[in-house]
Amino acid sequence: MTLAPETDVKYLKGVGEKRAALYLRLGILTIRDLLYHFPRDYTDLSSPYCIGEAPAEEPCAIRATLTGKSPEQRIRKGLSIFKLTAEDETGELMLTVFNSRYTVENLAVNKEYIFYGKAQGGFLRREMPSPDIYPADSPGIVPVYPQTAGLSSVVMRRNIKQALEGVPAIRDPLPLDMRERLFLPGVMEALGQIHFPQAPGSAKKARERFIFEELLILSLALMSLRSREDTLACPMSPADMSPFYASLPFSPTAAQRRCIDEATADLALRRPMNRLIQGDVGSGKTLVAVACAFFAAKNSKQTAVMVPTEILAEQHLFTMRGILEPLGLRVELLTGSPGPTERRRILAGLALGEVDLVVGTHALLSEGVSFAGLGLVVTDEQHRFGVAQRARLSQKSRDVHVLVMSATPIPRTLSLIIYGDLSVSVLDEKPPGRQEVETLLISSQKRARALGFIRDALGSGRQAYIVCPLIEQGEALPGLRPAVEYAGELSQKELKGFRVGLLHGKMKPKDKEDAMRRFKNGETQVLVSTTVVEVGVDVPNAAIIMIENAERFGLSQLHQLRGRVGRSAEKSWCILVSDSRGGITGERLRSMKREHDGFKIAEQDLRLRGPGDFFGSRQHGLPVLRVADLADDLAILGVARHEAERLLEKDPCLSLPGHRPLAEEAERMMAAVGERPN
Ligand code: ADP
Ligand code: MG
Numbered sequence: 001m002t003l004a005p006e007t008d009v010k011y012l013k014g015v016g017e018k019r020a021a022l023y024l025r026l027g028i029l030t031i032r033d034l035l036y037h038f039p040r041d042y043t044d045l046s047s048p049y050c051i052g053e054a055p056a057e058e059p060c061a062i063r064a065t066l067t068g069k070s071p072e073q074r075i076r077k078g079l080s081i082f083k084l085t086a087e088d089e090t091g092e093l094m095l096t097v098f099n100s101r102y103t104v105e106n107l108a109v110n111k112e113y114i115f116y117g118k119a120q121g122g123f124l125r126r127e128m129p130s131p132d133i134y135p136a137d138s139p140g141i142v143p144v145y146p147q148t149a150g151l152s153s154v155v156m157r158r159n160i161k162q163a164l165e166g167v168p169a170i171r172d173p174l175p176l177d178m179r180e181r182l183f184l185p186g187v188m189e190a191l192g193q194i195h196f197p198q199a200p201g202s203a204k205k206a207r208e209r210f211i212f213e214e215l216l217i218l219s220l221a222l223m224s225l226r227s228r229e230d231t232l233a234c235p236m237s238p239a240d241m242s243p244f245y246a247s248l249p250f251s252p253t254a255a256q257r258r259c260i261d262e263a264t265a266d267l268a269l270r271r272p273m274n275r276l277i278q279g280d281v282g283s284g285k286t287l288v289a290v291a292c293a294f295f296a297a298k299n300s301k302q303t304a305v306m307v308p309t310e311i312l313a314e315q316h317l318f319t320m321r322g323i324l325e326p327l328g329l330r331v332e333l334l335t336g337s338p339g340p341t342e343r344r345r346i347l348a349g350l351a352l353g354e355v356d357l358v359v360g361t362h363a364l365l366s367e368g369v370s371f372a373g374l375g376l377v378v379t380d381e382q383h384r385f386g387v388a389q390r391a392r393l394s395q396k397s398r399d400v401h402v403l404v405m406s407a408t409p410i411p412r413t414l415s416l417i418i419y420g421d422l423s424v425s426v427l428d429e430k431p432p433g434r435q436e437v438e439t440l441l442i443s444s445q446k447r448a449r450a451l452g453f454i455r456d457a458l459g460s461g462r463q464a465y466i467v468c469p470l471i472e473q474g475e476a477l478p479g480l481r482p483a484v485e486y487a488g489e490l491s492q493k494e495l496k497g498f499r500v501g502l503l504h505g506k507m508k509p510k511d512k513e514d515a516m517r518r519f520k521n522g523e524t525q526v527l528v529s530t531t532v533v534e535v536g537v538d539v540p541n542a543a544i545i546m547i548e549n550a551e552r553f554g555l556s557q558l559h560q561l562r563g564r565v566g567r568s569a570e571k572s573w574c575i576l577v578s579d580s581r582g583g584i585t586g587e588r589l590r591s592m593k594r595e596h597d598g599f600k601i602a603e604q605d606l607r608l609r610g611p612g613d614f615f616g617s618r619q620h621g622l623p624v625l626r627v628a629d630l631a632d633d634l635a636i637l638g639v640a641r642h643e644a645e646r647l648l649e650k651d652p653c654l655s656l657p658g659h660r661p662l663a664e665e666a667e668r669m670m671a672a673v674g675e676r677p678n
Contacts, residue, residue, distance in 0.1 A: 002166075002168070003031055003163065003166040003167045003168075004031070004167070004168075005030065005031055005032035005035075005167060005170050005171075006030050006031070006032060007030060007031045008020065008029065008030060008031075009023050009028060009029065009030060009031060009033070009034050009159070009163075012031065012034075012159055012162055012163060012166070013162055014155075014158060014159060014162070015159055019150075019151065019155070019159075022148055022149075022150045022151045023151070025148045026146070026148050026151070031163050031166075031167055032170060034159065034160060034163050035160065035163055035164065035167070035170065035191050035195075036210075036626065037145065037146075037156070037160070038194055038195075038207070038210065038626070038627055039143035039144055039145055039194065039195065039203075040144055040145060040146045041143075041144045042141050042142065042143055042144060042197065042200065042203060043061070043116055043132065043141070043142045043143075043144055044061070044140065044141055044200070045061045045114050045116065045134060045138050045139075045140055045141070045142055046140030046141060047061075048060075048061040048062055048063035048114050049061065049062050049063070050062070050063070050064070050088050050089070050090045050091075051064055051086075051087070051088050051090050051091035051092065051093050051119075051126055052088075052090030052091045053090065054119045054126065055119070056119060056120065057118055057119075057120065058118060059116065059117060059118055060116070060117075060118075060119060061114050061115070061116045062086075062093060062114070062115050062116075062119065062128070063088070063112060063113070063114050063115075063136060064086035064087055064088045064093055064112070064113070064115065065086060065087055065088065065110060065111065065112050065113075066084060066085075066086050066107055066108065066109050066110065066111055066112075066113055067085045067086060067087045067109065067110070068084065068085040068109065069082060069083075069084055069104060069107065069109060070082055070083035070084070072101060072104075078099075079098070079099065080098075080099055080101070081096055081097065081098055081099075082096070082097045082100070082101075082104045083095070083096055083097075084096075084097060084104070084107070086113070086115065091125065091126060092125050092126070093115065093119070093126050093127070093128060094125065094126070094127045094128070095115060095127070095128050095129075095131050096127070096128075096129045096130065097130065097131070097133075098130055103133065107133065111136075112136035113133050113134065113135065113136055114133070114134040114135075114136055114138060115128055115131040115132070115133055115134075116131055116132040116133075116134065117129065117130060117131035117132060132153075139196065140198075140199075141196075141197050141198075141199070141200060141203070142157070143157060143160075143195055143196065143197075145157075157195075160195050161195075161196070164191060164192060164195065164196075169188055170187050170188060170191070171187075171661055172186055172187040172188075172661070173187070173213060173217070173661040173662050173665050174187070174209075174212075174213055174216070174662075175658045175659065175662075176658075178643060182212070182639070182643075184208075184209045184212065185205060185206060185209055189206075190205075190206040190209045190210065191206070192206075193205065193206035194206035194207055194210065207627060208636065210626075210627045210628075211627050211628040211629075211633050211636050212636050212639065212640055214625055214626060214627055214628045215625075215628050215633065215636055215637050215640035215641075216640040216643055216644055216662070217662060217665045217666050217669055218417065218622070218623065218625070218628075218640070218669065219417050219637075219640050219641045219643075219644035220644045220647065220648070220654070220662060220663075220666045221623075221666040221667075221669050221670050222417050222418060223417075223420075223644055223645070223648060224648075224666065232270050232271070232272075232399060233269075233270060233271065233272035233273070233375075233399050233400060233401055234301070234375060234399070235267075235268055235269055235270045236267045236268050236295065236296065236299035236301065236375065237268065237299060238264075238268060239264075239294075239295050239298035239299065240298075241260070241264070241291065241294070241295065243327055244291060244294045244323075244327065247323060247326055247327055248287075248323065250431065252284075252287060253284065253427075253429045253430070253431055253432070254429060255279075255283070255426075255427045255428055255429035256284055256287050256288060256427065256429075258425070259277055259279075259288045259425040259426075259427055260287075260288055260291040260292070262275070262423075262425045263275055263277070263288060263291075263292050263403060263425065264291070264292060264295045266401065266423070267292065267295055267296065267299075267375075267376070267401055272399060272400060272401050272402065273376075273401035273402060273403065273423075274402050274419060274420060274421060274422050274423065275402070275403050275404070275422065275423045275424070275425060276382070276403075276404050276405070276406065276415070276419070276422050276423070276424045276425070277289075277403065277404070277405045277406075277425050277427060278405075278406060278407070278409060278424055278425070278426050278427065279405070279407065279426065279427025279428070280407055280427070280430070280563075280597065280598035280599070281407050281559065281560055281562075281563025281598060282430060282431075282434065282563050282566060282567055283407075283427040283428075283429065283430055283431075284427065284430075284431055285380070285405045285407075285427060286316065286319060286320075286380070288403075288405070288425075288427070289303075289305055289378045289380065289403065289405065290319070290320050290323050290324065292376055292378065292403060293305070293320070293324065293329075293356065293357045293376065293378075294324065294327065294329070296356075296375045296376045296401075297324075297329050297356040297357070299375065300353075300373060301373050301374070301375025301376065302350070302353065302355065302356060302357070302358070302371050302372065302373055302374050302375060302376075303356065303357045303358075303374075303375065303376040303377075303378065304357075304358050304359075304360070304364055304371070304374060304376070304377050304378070305320075305357065305358070305359045305360070305377075305378040305379075305380060306360060306361070306362065306364050306365075306377065306378065306379045306380070306385075306393065307359065307360070307361060307379075307380045307381060307536065308361070308380075308381050308384035308385060308535060309361065309532065309535060309536070310335045310336070310361055310509050310512060310513060311503075311512055311513070311516045311532065311533075311536075311537060312380065312381070312535060312536040312537065313333060313335050313359050313360055313361055314333065314335075314513055314516065314517070315516070315520070315536065315537065315538055316359045316380070316536075317331060317332075317333040317359050319538075320357060320359060324356070324357060329356040329357060330349065330354060330355050330356050330357075331355075331356065331357045331358075331359070332346045332349060332350075332355045332357075332358050332359075333346075333358070333359050333360060334346055334358050334359070334360035334361075334363055334364055334369070335360055335361045335363050335509065336361060336363045336509060346358070347368060347369060347370075350369065350370065350371050350372070351370050351371070351372060352372055353371075353372030353373055362385070362389050362392075365389065365392045365393055365396060374396075374400050375400055375401060376400060376401045376402075376403065377393065377396075377400055377401070377402050377403070378402075378403045378404070378405065379393070379402075379403075379404045379405070380405045380536065381405070381406060381407075381535045381536055382404040382405060382406040383406050383408045384535060404419070404422075407560065407563075407598055408556065408602065409598075409599050409602050416641060417637065417641050418622070433569035434566060434567075434568075434569065435566065435569070435570075435571050435572070436566070436596050437562055437565055437566040437572045437573065437574050437596070438571070438572070438573050438574070439562065439573070439574045439575075439576065439592050439593045440573065440574070440575045440576065440593075441550075441576045441578065441589050441590060441592070441593060442575060442576070442577055442578075443577070443578070443579050443581070444577055444578075444579050447577060448494070450546060450575050450577070451490075451494040451495065453544070453573075453575075454466075454495070454526070454544055454546065455494075455495065455498070457543050457544055458495075458498050458525045458526065461541075462541055462542070462543035462544070462570070463519065463522065463524075463525050463526065463527070463539065463541050463542045463543065464525070464526050464527075464542060464543065464544040464545065464546065465526075465527050465528075465529060465533060465542055465544070465545040465546070465561075465564055465565070466486070466490070466526060466527070466528045466529070466545075466546045466548065467529055467530070467531065467533065467545065467546070467547045467548065467561055468480075468481045468482060468483040468486055468528065468529070468530055468548050468549070469481065469530075469531075469548060469549040469552040469553070470482050470483070470530065471483055471484060471504045471505065471506055471530055472484040472485065473485055479549075480548075480549050480552070481548040481549060483502060483503075483504050483528050483529060483530050484502065484504070486528055486548070487500055487501075487502040487528035490526070490528065495526060498525050498526060499523065499524045499525045499526070500524065500525070500526045500528060501515050501518055501519050501523075501524030501526065501527045501528070502515060502527075502528050502529070503515040503516060503519075503527055503528070503529040503530070503532060503533065504529060504530040504532060505530060505532050512532070515527070516537070519539060520539050522541065527542075531553075531557065531561070533561070533564055534557060534560050534561055535560065537564055538564075538567055539564070539567070540567040540568040541568070542564060542565050542567070542572070543565060543570060543571070543572045543573065544565060544572065544573045544574075544575065545561060545562060545564050545565045545572075545573075545574050545575070546574075546575040546577060547561055547574070547575070547576050547577065548577050549577070549578065550576035550577060550578040550589055551578045551580040551585045551588075551589065554605055555588055555591070555592065555601050555602075555604055555605040556598070556601060556602050556605050558576070558592055559592070559598050559601045561574075562574040562592070563598075574592075576589055576592060588604075588605075591604055623669045623670065647659065647662070654666075
C-alpha cells in the first residue's frame, strides 16, 4: 500500500500492532506524527578516534574491531551484563553492555564497529561502560530520539527513514512566499535534515523552521481566540472612590492606590481595558479587583470575578462582601456546587442586574449565565486557567473590560501572544508591617522537632499548614507522604489533642468548603493539605507552613505555598522537609532560604530548572509544544507573531487555499488542549 501522511504507523514495514502501541504512548498515531517526532540530540560519528587517542571522561566515538564476546552474566534478577573486547593497533577496549542480549547477539566478532560513550582508564587498556554500538559505515551524524521503554533509537531511526522514503510528500503548512521571504527550507527537505542531517548546522536550520512553524500556528490560534482589539467597550464615568477607601479596615498601600488609579482610568476609555495586575503573593491584589468592581457598580455595570478553585471563590466572596455590602452592593457566589434553587436565584439576580459582583469558578462560563450589564471581567490567578476556558471567557466578554491578576511574571513577547496588547500594573509593595517568612530547611530526621515547634505555635493560638506532595497511598511513589494517611497519623500521634483538618482535590466541593471554612475560623488548628492551598488562600492567623518532600515542588510553587503564611504583622515560618540536599535540588531548596522576592525566585527557577518547565506550557495553560520552547525561542516567537498578524490582516479567516493548512493546524492544536485539572 502507498503511505499517506495520515496512515496509521502500524502499516509501516517493521512496525505492526505491538510497536504501534508503543508509539501511541509517545502520542504518535500516524506517519505524519512519526515524522514530526524530532530527535532530542545527535551523536557525531563523523570522525571517530582510535582507542589510544580517545579523550577520557567525555562522550566520544571510537572505531575498533570487535575481538570477543563473553557469555551473558546474570548479576541479579533483571540485571545481566555482557563483556565485549575490541582492538585496534593503538590499544584494547573493554566494553560492558547491560541487559541487551539482542544487541550483542547481532554483533559479529572480527568486524569493525563504532562505539560511542565515555572512555575510562589507562591508555593501553581502556574501558567503556554501556556504549552505543553502531555499524562502522553509519552516517556521520546519527539522531537520538526521546524514548519509551521498548522503542530504541535504532528502531525509531529505521522506522523514520522508511516513513521518509515511503511518503510521497507532506503538504507544507507554510506558504511559499513566506518561506522564501524568511529563507526557510521546505517541509520535506527540513524533515530530511532534522532526522538525518548532513552536517550539524543543517539540523539546526531545519529545527528553526519547525520552531517557527509551531509558534506561527500557536500565534494564529491564540489571535483568532482574541480578536477583540477593534471592539468598543462602554466607557465609564469617573466615580467618587472616597466611600470605598473610607470603608476599608486598613489604608491601602501606595502601590495599591496607583494600580487602582491606572485600572479605573482604563475603565473610562472606549477601548476595552486589557490590564494585568502583577504582584507577588500577599501584595494585596484582591483589593484592586474590589475597587474596580465598586467603580463599575457606580456606573451601573456588573463585575464577574473568575478564580481557579472553589475555595478561593468562597474566600473572595467573604472578603468582597465584607467591603462592598456596607456600601450597598450585592455580591454573590456562583460555583459548580450550589443547589438548583440557589442557582436560579443567583442567575435571576444577574439577569435582572440586581447582583453587582459575582465571584465564581469557570461555572461562570456555563450556559445560562447571562448578565443585565456586564462591564468588567476579572480573572484572578490567571495563569491557572487553560486556553479553552480563556477562549470561552473572551467570547462572553468581547466588549467588556478585562483585568487579569497573577503572581507569575511573564515575558513581554509571551504576554503579547497570549493576551494581545496588555498593559501591566505592578504591585511592588507589601502591606506595612509584614515580616519576612523565616525559611528553614530540615531533613526528615528532624521532623519530630519541627512538629514540636508546631505544637508550641498551636498552643499559643496560631495555626499551621502541612503540605504533602500527594493525596493518598496507592498513587504513591515510595518515600512520599500522602496527605490522607499523614493527617490520620498526626492526629493519632504527634498532634494528638489538637484539631487536625484535611483538604485535597479529590474531596467533594462541599467537604472542601467545610474544611477550608473550619480552618479559616479557627475550628481546626492544623490543615494537612495537598497543593490545593497553593493559590490565593488567605488565613492571616496561620504562622507555619511545613512542606513535606519539598524537593518535589518547583521554586515558584514553593514561593506560592510559603505565601500562605506571613499575612499579618506576626512572625511566620516556612519549614521545608527534604532529604535531597545534593546537586541542583539542594541548591534550589537553599535558595528559598535567602530569597523572598517572587520575581527573583522565578528567575532562579528558570536558571536552575531550565526554561521548559517554568515558562512551559502548563504554567500558562497553553498547548504543549513539540519543538519550540517559549523561553528560549522568544526571538522566533516575535517573528512568528508578526507573520501571524500579517496573515490575518490579508485573510482574517485563513480561508484562502494556501492558508487552509495553517488554519487546520491551528484548530488541531487548540483541540489538543484539555482544560487544566486542579
Ligand atoms: P494577594 O492576592 O496579592 O496574594 P491578598 O489580596 O489576598 O494578596 O492580600 C493579602 C492579605 O493582606 C489579606 O489578608 C488582605 O486583607 C491584606 N491586605 C491587603 N492590602 C492591605 C493593606 N493595604 N494593609 C493591610 N493589609 C492588607
Ligand atoms: Mg490573591
